[in-house]
Amino acid sequence: MSAFEFLMQGLGTAADPMMLLYALIGVTLGTAVGVLPGIGPALTVALLLPVTYRLDPAGSLIMFAGIYYGGMYGGSTTSILLNTPGESASIITALEGNKMARKGRGGPALATAAIGSFIAGLIATLLLAFLAPSIVKLALVFGPREYFALMVLAFVTVSAAFGDSALRGLTSLFLGLALACVGIDQLTGQARLSFGVPELLDGIEVTTMAVAMFAVGEALFIAGQRVQVDDEVTAVKGSIWMNRRDWARSWKPWLRGTFIGFPIGAMPAGGAEIGTFLSYATEKKLTKHPEEFGNGAIEGVAGPEAANNASAAGTLVPLLTLGLPTSATAAIMLAGFQQFGLQPGPLLFATNPTLVWGLIASLLIANAMLLVLNLPMIGLWVKLLTVPKPWLYAGILLFATLGTIGANPSAFELGMLLAFGVLGYVMRLFGYPIAPIVVGLILGPMAEQQLRRALAISQGDWTTLVQSPIAATLLGIAALALIVPLILRARGKGEVLSQLAGDED
């Protein structure tokens, strides 16, 4: 049988009404647990995996696929509505998405996230199905120096998320980089900046930081405003659906996000966040409405959300073709596969085609089911914004705390959540952007480790960094991205200089 026939057979099995019901249950459970802030997809899948064991292989596979995509998607809903990203890959979504929600455009923001996720999931799953073996060969070419070059590129381009003032953005970024040094150094096993506190040995948890900065900081900021300004949050203004303009502005970011997110997800050390950063930076560069970025640009939701979901499918490439789980979620999925007697590895597509294609068909069905579940839910979700502010923010604080404690049950973690919440409040008060600190915390260790690994392998020879064509190209692009805007600024001196001066105050 050809690949296509296998896929059709798989889809045929999955279209059975009972199977569709399992898919719906999986997606619902996945989304429900995924929306809790602090609970990322990994914990969602770990908590819900045992539920699937009771079913027959086909049923459990499809429910499992639903849970996976549901958990991945759940994080974006709270990011957009409550500014509380449930996991690091939906941090960027919160930037523009929450601004949109506050302007009464929560409906279109959720819709573009849902439809973008669907389209990205669809394309990426098909890419996975037909190209996985060749993509993985490309991904393996990436060694430490290539990853380092990729991180440099991400650093340079992600400065687009720094807001208006470069100085404040960089301050926030370096704060994040400093915090990223805390904990056991992975390459030598020695503790750094942990001051003998055992809880700090593993570094600062990105989700704790993100939830603290976004959710707790925000709640404090709102509570700190003496006068209640109620015009800020408008639950619904205009239609809750996307209008023609929204569609026109969304479809390109969806596609671009997909093609950025998928290959990065397929790289063994890529990580979903990098794809969302790069997608956001791309959209900000290409948009015809640059003034809207930072104030709720729909492209800034559409692109990163698509990238996030595409990289979720991309993660399955090394998992299925190499048996290599590249994220915690993937490691739990591996355990799930073993339950079905499916042993991921280079021989999987040859030895076990029925199950593999069954899984891919299940992913497609789950992806569609996610859209079916979430589009009608948007109306309900935006109602959440009509909850009176004190109640809403009390609820956010409760969920932020529960999520953190649930993922990491320690009093110290809770203290860290509150301390960073206060930091987030102070930063808001003085107009420092929040995103760069989290970006620094995520990218810092990755860049550092890859650089040191590259140098260790070359035994200290720095030229190794530019000796590989891929690394040299990536670094070249990064250099261009840094220098070209400077030259452009120098050309249009007067106007730009005054703007620069304006930035410094």
Place this chain on the structure above:
Amino acid sequence: MKQFVLASLFAAATALPAMADYTIIAPANPGGGWDQTARTMQAVMQEEGISKSVQVQNVPGAGGTIGLAQFASQNKGNPDALIVGGYVMVGAILTNNSPVSLKDVTPIARLTGEYEAIVVPAASPIQDVAGLIEALKADPGAVSWAGGSAGGTDHIAVGLIAKAAGVDPTKINYIAYSGGGEALAAILGNQVTAGISSLGEFEAQIQAGTLRLLAVTAPERLEGVDAPTLQEAGLDVVLENWRMVAAAPGLSDEQKAKVTADIEKMAKSENWQKQLSDKGWMDTYLAGPEFEAQLEQDVTSTEAILKDIGLVK
């Protein structure tokens, strides 16, 4: 107490049973070996009727020492609390200078284990252990080893190999990755000279012919594995990356006996055996004084090698 209330609230919120006969702490993030061991125990103990409901809680961090410290301080004398751990913890306690050690809990039994495998990419000119050692002796720095976290089992194994080969262990060029998976990508991509991790991490690649298995760290040849042991290759290194279960400190002898009996019942059940074979884990069940003696020996030898590599002062 506050924490407990919150944790139970959370558990209720996620529709898990808040009441549990046994609570198993997995001192690692979901997805890793300890988490999977704990969740497999949970399933088997429930199915076998050893415990009506078992709850698994993840307390990740620092090679399990965070979970261990929390477990030891909060559960004194609690016969219903269990923690999963393993060989990695032995090293982590030493490198992190952890205030709580395995002496502060009640080790019950070793459950499963894996041996380490030494591999090279299929395209590598190195054909066997002798070739690898030759390269290592010529220039220790030029041989890069990819494996799991620094100070972990993989790193310790490389230190032991160097020492056995008469090479200064402080000179080894060990490239630490967050786990065997990430290391695998570096080995397959020809980024490093050799790779070392649990055999299970490499098995599929070895079968597919993309990696060449040079040796395993088992005491004798493994069934179905076409490779010599390190001892056969002339290096006196045997290393098992075992996983165990421990109970709370301060248990009475009867309580300890009851927990040991429950765990034994689980480990001897058909269900558990099936899970082990599904997951490709070896059954290395060992309890009582034999286990305690082995634990002691592992702690002593690990401490010695970590000092040799220079990770512990």
